Amino acid sequence: MAATVSPERDVVVPPIQRAFREGLYAGAIALGLFVLFIGLRTDQNISNELILVQRWLLLALVVIATAVGRFLYVGYAQPAMERAKAEKAKAPAVVAEPGFVRQNFNKIGIVVLLLYPIAMVLAFGFQGSLKWVDNFGIQILIYVMLAWGLNIVVGLAGLLDLGYVAFYAVGAYAYALLGTHFGLSFWILLPAAGCMAAFWGVMLGFPVLRLRGDYLAIVTLAFGEIIRLVIINWREVTNGSAGISGIPKVSFFGLMSFNVSDPNYIAKVLHIAQSGAYYKIFLYYLILALCFLTAFVTIRLRRLPVGRAWEALREDEIACRSLGINTTTTKLTAFATGAMFGGFAGSFFAARQGFVSPESFVFLESAIILAIVVLGGMGSLGGIAVAALVMIGGTEILRELGFLKVVFGPDFTPELYRMLLFGMAMVIVMLWKPRGFVGSREPTAFLKERRAVSGSFTKEGHG
Amino acid sequence: MNTTPSSSDFILQVEHLSMKFGGLVAIGDLSFQARRGEITALIGPNGAGKTTVFNCITGFYKPTEGMITLNKRDGSTYLLERLPNHEIPARANVARTFQNIRLFSGMTLLENLLVAQHNKLMKASGYTFLGLFGFPSYRQASAESIELARHWLEKADLVDRADDPAGDLPYGAQRRLEIARAMCTGPELLCLDEPAAGLNPRESAALNELLMDIKNSTSILLIEHDMSVVMQISDHVVVLEYGRKISDGSPQTVRTDPRVIAAYLGVDDEEVEEVLTEVGDEDVIEQLDTGPDSAHGPGNSASMMAGPVSDSVEHADEGERVTVSKGASKAAQVDARAASIASNPQPAAKPAAKSSAAKVAPKKPAAKAPAAKADSASKGTQAAAKPTSGKRGGDK
Numbered sequence: 001m002a003a004t005v006s007p008e009r010d011v012v013v014p015p016i017q018r019a020f021r022e023g024l025y026a027g028a029i030a031l032g033l034f035v036l037f038i039g040l041r042t043d044q045n046i047s048n049e050l051i052l053v054q055r056w057l058l059l060a061l062v063v064i065a066t067a068v069g070r071f072l073y074v075g076y077a078q079p080a081m082e083r084a085k086a087e088k089a090k091a092p093a094v095v096a097e098p099g100f101v102r103q104n105f106n107k108i109g110i111v112v113l114l115l116y117p118i119a120m121v122l123a124f125g126f127q128g129s130l131k132w133v134d135n136f137g138i139q140i141l142i143y144v145m146l147a148w149g150l151n152i153v154v155g156l157a158g159l160l161d162l163g164y165v166a167f168y169a170v171g172a173y174a175y176a177l178l179g180t181h182f183g184l185s186f187w188i189l190l191p192a193a194g195c196m197a198a199f200w201g202v203m204l205g206f207p208v209l210r211l212r213g214d215y216l217a218i219v220t221l222a223f224g225e226i227i228r229l230v231i232i233n234w235r236e237v238t239n240g241s242a243g244i245s246g247i248p249k250v251s252f253f254g255l256m257s258f259n260v261s262d263p264n265y266i267a268k269v270l271h272i273a274q275s276g277a278y279y280k281i282f283l284y285y286l287i288l289a290l291c292f293l294t295a296f297v298t299i300r301l302r303r304l305p306v307g308r309a310w311e312a313l314r315e316d317e318i319a320c321r322s323l324g325i326n327t328t329t330t331k332l333t334a335f336a337t338g339a340m341f342g343g344f345a346g347s348f349f350a351a352r353q354g355f356v357s358p359e360s361f362v363f364l365e366s367a368i369i370l371a372i373v374v375l376g377g378m379g380s381l382g383g384i385a386v387a388a389l390v391m392i393g394g395t396e397i398l399r400e401l402g403f404l405k406v407v408f409g410p411d412f413t414p415e416l417y418r419m420l421l422f423g424m425a426m427v428i429v430m431l432w433k434p435r436g437f438v439g440s441r442e443p444t445a446f447l448k449e450r451r452a453v454s455g456s457f458t459k460e461g462h463g
Numbered sequence: 464m465n466t467t468p469s470s471s472d473f474i475l476q477v478e479h480l481s482m483k484f485g486g487l488v489a490i491g492d493l494s495f496q497a498r499r500g501e502i503t504a505l506i507g508p509n510g511a512g513k514t515t516v517f518n519c520i521t522g523f524y525k526p527t528e529g530m531i532t533l534n535k536r537d538g539s540t541y542l543l544e545r546l547p548n549h550e551i552p553a554r555a556n557v558a559r560t561f562q563n564i565r566l567f568s569g570m571t572l573l574e575n576l577l578v579a580q581h582n583k584l585m586k587a588s589g590y591t592f593l594g595l596f597g598f599p600s601y602r603q604a605s606a607e608s609i610e611l612a613r614h615w616l617e618k619a620d621l622v623d624r625a626d627d628p629a630g631d632l633p634y635g636a637q638r639r640l641e642i643a644r645a646m647c648t649g650p651e652l653l654c655l656d657e658p659a660a661g662l663n664p665r666e667s668a669a670l671n672e673l674l675m676d677i678k679n680s681t682s683i684l685l686i687e688h689d690m691s692v693v694m695q696i697s698d699h700v701v702v703l704e705y706g707r708k709i710s711d712g713s714p715q716t717v718r719t720d721p722r723v724i725a726a727y728l729g730v731d732d733e734e735v736e737e738v739l740t741e742v743g744d745e746d747v748i749e750q751l752d753t754g755p756d757s758a759h760g761p762g763n764s765a766s767m768m769a770g771p772v773s774d775s776v777e778h779a780d781e782g783e784r785v786t787v788s789k790g791a792s793k794a795a796q797v798d799a800r801a802a803s804i805a806s807n808p809q810p811a812a813k814p815a816a817k818s819s820a821a822k823v824a825p826k827k828p829a830a831k832a833p834a835a836k837a838d839s840a841s842k843g844t845q846a847a848a849k850p851t852s853g854k855r856g857g858d859k
């Protein structure tokens with residue numbers, strides 16, 4: 001009989017008792033796991049001998065924390081969640097009208113972005129706002145732009161590109177070299193850098209056109225490394241790993257300059273106090289404008305035949321060919337357009353840093369940009385922006401967590417855990433939302449009403 | 464170009480087409496024509512090479528030999544085997560569907576149909592540059608393309624679901640959508656690969672209606688498995704078996720061609736009998752009723768089964784052994800039999816048949832031969848002689 005098979009199930013264990021038991025188990029497992037990890041540590045003493053440091057207190061803290069955590073989870077969190085679920089199931093299935101924030105997400109986002117530097121200046125003063133505008137605002141927006149650029153290649157056309165940072169590097173070095181040697185202005189070099197990167201996008205595109213999936217990923221990865229190695233080794237031109245410094249600043253459309261020594265320095269022209277913050281705020285709005293340009297072009301292109309062909313290519317390449325779409329040029333335009341925005345971002349990066357070196361263009365950067373695209377939901381601009389905010393903003397904020405030193409001791413540096421947190425966040429988001437923050441796809445045309453296409457129908461592409 | 468005077472009647476002329484995969488001859492010296500404004504059906508058993516013919520016509524395969532000529536209405540002529548893949552729909556106006564449906568499943572129905580109008584819209588958008596800045600010429604072309612899409616959605620009875628993802632449609636609707644999508648490219652020749660496969664009778668009827676409608680403006684080349692569909696709607700039938708044409712003509716003539724019956728339906732004893740009675744052709748029954756030919760095909764006795772020579776081929780792609788038995792072609796068996804009847808009217812001396820332990824009902828030995836192929840093991844024959852069909856079950 002079914003009833004006799006599992007007698008334990010019939011006996012109603014009070015949740016607290018069960019939670020207590022599970023907490024004890026969890027503590028025991030944690031003890032077994034961590035006794036060698038945390039309890040003992042090898043170290044050197046003054047005479048360079050290897051000694052064992054015993055950290056029983058820390059071990060006890062970790063084990064107790066685990067046990068208490070499990071106890072609270074099983075005893076309180078789980079029943080609460082179940083209750084909530086039951087209530088939700090009981091409630092009539094009204095499709096909740098998305099809230100005000102959800103509905104106007106883009107508009108609110110744009111307003112917040114436009115007001116952000118002003119708010120920071122008001123809150124922290126010119127000097128205090130530097131960190132918030134530069135380290136957070138500009139840094140995040142650079143990644144937003146890069147991820148939106150890569151989104152064209154990966155999210156729309158479905159071509160897995162692991163070497164995107166190469167185009168970023170091409171853009172940065174194009175500005176750095178042409179700016180320092182020929183003294184050309186940023187406003188001329190920005191399109192030039194974009195064109196150069198697009199050219200390299202096509203150069204990469206040609207040989208890899210016939211490759212798909214894993215093979216494409218590996219060749220693009222190699223391409224990224226080749227560009228980096230060329231930069232390192234072509235010393236006469238690129239100054240090798242020492243990098244290029246003294247890259248000219250961006251001028252305010254040639255009208256005002258941000259160099260204190262120039263006669264048309266902005267503070268002199270406008271008769272205001274000197275501050276480095278003006279340049280940062282100007283750069284913030286510049287990268288914001290570049291981001292808007294990327295978004296505008298992406299949205300427009302999606303509604304044009306070429307953008308639809310990219311998405312169709314991601315869905316089914318053979319069907320594309322049967323409809324007379326030239327898949328070669330379609331792929332090349334995707335590579336070139338994506339690369340162009342990478343080049344724009346690169347030249348902005350060079351102007352902002354005033355210094356470029358191959359260090360900035362390692363594979364890890366490509367991986368982070370790709371991770372942002374995947375986390376945000378391939379193809380969705382809003383999702384990608386949120387992902388960039390979370391991933392880059394999250395890792396930047398680690399620098400601000402000085403209070404953790406109080407908990408973990410004075411030599412604890414939260415920045416070192418950046419990658420760990422990055423990885424954990426990715427795993428969690430992928431478990432919770434396998435298709436990224438925004439898994440659905442916005443149709444590019446409609447007959448009667450625009451309805452988002454669920455992510456379960458869209459394909460990721462095969463390279 | 465090779466244009467015979469009568470060529471303009473034919474929208475498509477396939478001449479001496481051969482396609483080899485390694486040593487496997489998927490199509491051997493196939494010639495046929497499709498007349499403008501007609502539905503030409505291409506039929507044949509699984510693995511006969513029908514899809515391969517389509518792939519050659521639409522440029523997915525480059526034929527080993529042969530010529531495929533397409534005559535457009537405006538008099539221009541294209542040699543399809545020389546055009547790159549994507550230019551065949553774009554310039555020669557040949558559209559196709561796939562045996563395993565290939566839709567853009569994450570895009571809405573409307574978007575699917577808009578992608579099909581890519582080349583036209585691309586030109587209207589000034590290769591993207593004009594469109595990017597919102598020029599009115601593109602906006603007008605865009606509105607027209609949506610109208611065309613709506614037209615075909617209405618024809619395919621899908622207009623209510625225009626804004627749903629294509630992957631969300633039921634199977635029959637997906638088939639119709641794929642046809643509508645192909646029609647949006649504005650083809651002169653539409654190639655349909657088993658459009659009725661897997662449809663229920665109601666969906667099948669809707670499909671027939673759609674095809675008859677399309678036929679008014681576009682010539683159709685149709686691969687079909689279901690004989691009843693073929694007989695109902697096609698004007699001209701070409702029958703393939705093992706990559707060779709075994710019959711060509713109106714549905715009526717093909718239907719009564721003994722070679723077709725043997726090849727296409729000779730898979731199962733009962734089925735043949737059924738068809739024979741259905742056709743009611745005494746001649747055919749008589750012809751088929753002559754017992755196995757000693758030179759060809761598997762006989763019934765074990766000693767005979769060692770017979771057929773088979774050319775085996777190492778399949779380069781899959782490392783799979785594809786063996787095509789000389790005795791496999793049922794149409795060839797019928798031919799040979801007819802020849803032997805002609806030479807000695809008394810189909811006497813069947814020593815093999817006499818010694819056969821497995822000899823069954825003397826009524827239908829011809830059907831017996833293919834059956835022996837299908838399940839020779841169960842009939843107590845040697846597996847060695849079984850013409851291994853290799854990959855011939857499924858096709859992609």
Ligand SMILES: Nc1ncnc2c1ncn2[C@@H]1O[C@H](COP(=O)(O)OP(=O)(O)O)[C@@H](O)[C@H]1O
Pocket residue numbers: 484487489507508509510511512513514515516780854855857858859
């Ligand atoms: N790309 C290919 N490579 C190797 N063999 C192929 C290929 N395509 C088709 N064939 C072979 O050609 C033969 C005909 O296949 P196909 O044209 O798909 O038959 P069907 O008449 O069922 O559509 C089969 O034996 C198949 O295995």
Ligand SMILES: [Mg+2]
Pocket residue numbers: 513514515562858
């Ligand atoms: Mg087929």
